Amino acid sequence: MEAESGGTITRQMRRLGNSVDWERERFTMDEGLSNAVKEVFVRLYKEDLIYRGKRLVNWDPKLRTAISDLEVENRESKGSMWHIRYPLADGAKTADGKDYLVVATTRPETLLGDTGVAVNPEDPRYKDLIGKYVILPLVNRRIPIVGDEHADMEKGTGCVKITPAHDFNDYEVGKRHALPMINILTFDGDIRESAQVFDTKGNESDVYSSEIPAEFQKLERFAARKAVVAAVDALGLLEEIKPHDLTVPYGDRGGVVIEPMLTDQWYVRADVLAKPAVEAVENGDIQFVPKQYENMYFSWMRDIQDWCISRQLWWGHRIPAWYDEAGNVYVGRNEDEVRKENNLGADVALRQDEDVLDTWFSSALWTFSTLGWPENTDALRQFHPTSVMVSGFDIIFFWIARMIMMTMHFIKDENGKPQVPFHTVYMTGLIRDDEGQKMSKSKGNVIDPLDMVDGIRCQNCWKKRTGNMMQPQLADKIRKRTGEAVPERY
Structure with a gap:
C-alpha cells in the first residue's frame, strides 16, 4: 500500500517539476524512522510525559477505533429536542412548587448513563435545589443536582443532564463535581447488557448499579433512542418534543456518527511540550507567512489538551508497551529490554499492546527522524534546522505545532538550547471541489x-x-x- 501510494505521489511530484534529492526519500514506517518513534515514546514515558488513562475520545463505531479531531466532520442537520421530567427526590420542590425538573436533551438514549443534573448557581428557579437529588427515570438511579455555569439560564429549560461517559462537556462537568462515569455503549455503538461504572479517575466503582433495563440491552444506539423516548412517554414523563438544529459529528472515513466513548488510551501531556513551542513563535524564532496564521497557532497551543496517541487499527507503529497477566504495564524499546530492566524471567508471560500510534506521532518527528536521529549524524548536524516548511493551514495544529513541540524537546544546539525545526512556516491555501469542500x-x-x-x-x-x-x-x-x-x- 505504501509503495503504491508513495509511487503515485512521487510520479506526480516529478511530472509537476519538483527538483529534490530523490535518494533521500523516506517513509515513516522505514526501519530508521521506526526506531526513532520507539525512542521518543520510551523517553517521554520515562519523563512521565506519556501515560495511559481512561478518558473520552472520538470513537468511530464502524471502524472501531479512536480518531483524531481532524478526522471528524461536523454536519448540520434537523433534529429534535426532547423535554423529559426528572422527579425530585425526598419531597423537594422547585421555586414554583413543581416536584420535578425538566431536562432538555438531543440524545435521550444517553439518559441511561446520567450521573447528575446541572443548574446554574445563579438561577433563581433552581439554585436552592443544588445539593439535592432527582430520581433518574427508567433506572431509578438517585443522582445529585449540581451547580455549574455549564448550565445556561437562557438555554433550554436551564437544567442539563450530565452524562460524563458520553459527552465531552459533561465529562468536564463531571470532573469538576466528582461525578461517577457510566458507560452504556459497546464499541459497536449498541447498548451494553450491563453498564460499566467508574469513578472520576477511571477506576471501577460500585457506587451505582450496573443494571440496564432488559428492553434496552443490545439495541443499536438510534433504535435505543426511540425505545427510551417511548418508555419515558409511557411513564408520563415526556413533556414535549421541539424541532432543533443539530451539529452532528461524523467520521470522515467510516461515514457514521461519532460517539464520545470512554476508553483506555495512551496520551501525551502536551501542555509541557507546548510552552517552549509557543515562546518560539512569540519571540520570532519561527515566523508564519502570512503572519495572520500565528493567531490560529496560538489559539490551539495556549489551550492545548492532552494528546490521544493510540489507535485501534491493524497497521502502523505498534505501541512499545507490554503487559503481564496481572495487567502491569512495562514500556521499552523491545521485549528483551523490558524483561532485563524489570527483572522479568521467562516464566512471566508478556503480551505487547495491540494498539498502534496515531500517524501524527511519527509525522511530528519528521524533521529530525529523517536525518538519522537518535544518532548524532552528519546529516542531522548539516541540515537541521531547515529554513522553510510549506504546508496547508488545515494541519497547523496536527502537524506543524507537533513538529515544533517534539523537535524543541529532543533536539538541542551546542549550548543545550532547544532547537526549532524550521525558521519559516509558509502557509498555502487549499484546492477545493466545486462545492467548496476540501478534497478527500x-x-x-x-x-x-x-x-x-x-x-x-x-x-x-x-x-x-x-x-x-x-x-x-x-x-x-x-x-x-x-x-x-x-x-x-x-
Whole structure:
C-alpha cells in the first residue's frame, strides 16, 4: 500500500517539476524512522510525559477505533429536542412548587448513563435545589443536582443532564463535581447488557448499579433512542418534543456518527511540550507567512489538551508497551529490554499492546527522524534546522505545532538550547471541489493533477474517485456528480 501510494505521489511530484534529492526519500514506517518513534515514546514515558488513562475520545463505531479531531466532520442537520421530567427526590420542590425538573436533551438514549443534573448557581428557579437529588427515570438511579455555569439560564429549560461517559462537556462537568462515569455503549455503538461504572479517575466503582433495563440491552444506539423516548412517554414523563438544529459529528472515513466513548488510551501531556513551542513563535524564532496564521497557532497551543496517541487499527507503529497477566504495564524499546530492566524471567508471560500510534506521532518527528536521529549524524548536524516548511493551514495544529513541540524537546544546539525545526512556516491555501469542500479520498472528490495535464475519460475519472472507498454507498452519487461536472473527455 505504501509503495503504491508513495509511487503515485512521487510520479506526480516529478511530472509537476519538483527538483529534490530523490535518494533521500523516506517513509515513516522505514526501519530508521521506526526506531526513532520507539525512542521518543520510551523517553517521554520515562519523563512521565506519556501515560495511559481512561478518558473520552472520538470513537468511530464502524471502524472501531479512536480518531483524531481532524478526522471528524461536523454536519448540520434537523433534529429534535426532547423535554423529559426528572422527579425530585425526598419531597423537594422547585421555586414554583413543581416536584420535578425538566431536562432538555438531543440524545435521550444517553439518559441511561446520567450521573447528575446541572443548574446554574445563579438561577433563581433552581439554585436552592443544588445539593439535592432527582430520581433518574427508567433506572431509578438517585443522582445529585449540581451547580455549574455549564448550565445556561437562557438555554433550554436551564437544567442539563450530565452524562460524563458520553459527552465531552459533561465529562468536564463531571470532573469538576466528582461525578461517577457510566458507560452504556459497546464499541459497536449498541447498548451494553450491563453498564460499566467508574469513578472520576477511571477506576471501577460500585457506587451505582450496573443494571440496564432488559428492553434496552443490545439495541443499536438510534433504535435505543426511540425505545427510551417511548418508555419515558409511557411513564408520563415526556413533556414535549421541539424541532432543533443539530451539529452532528461524523467520521470522515467510516461515514457514521461519532460517539464520545470512554476508553483506555495512551496520551501525551502536551501542555509541557507546548510552552517552549509557543515562546518560539512569540519571540520570532519561527515566523508564519502570512503572519495572520500565528493567531490560529496560538489559539490551539495556549489551550492545548492532552494528546490521544493510540489507535485501534491493524497497521502502523505498534505501541512499545507490554503487559503481564496481572495487567502491569512495562514500556521499552523491545521485549528483551523490558524483561532485563524489570527483572522479568521467562516464566512471566508478556503480551505487547495491540494498539498502534496515531500517524501524527511519527509525522511530528519528521524533521529530525529523517536525518538519522537518535544518532548524532552528519546529516542531522548539516541540515537541521531547515529554513522553510510549506504546508496547508488545515494541519497547523496536527502537524506543524507537533513538529515544533517534539523537535524543541529532543533536539538541542551546542549550548543545550532547544532547537526549532524550521525558521519559516509558509502557509498555502487549499484546492477545493466545486462545492467548496476540501478534497478527500473518502468523499470521492479528488482530482489527480496529472489527469488535468493528460486528460482522462469521464468513466475512468469516477472509477478512480470511488476505488477503495470506505463508504461504497456514495459511489452512485459520485458517479452522477462526476458525469455532470466532467465532460466525456477533457
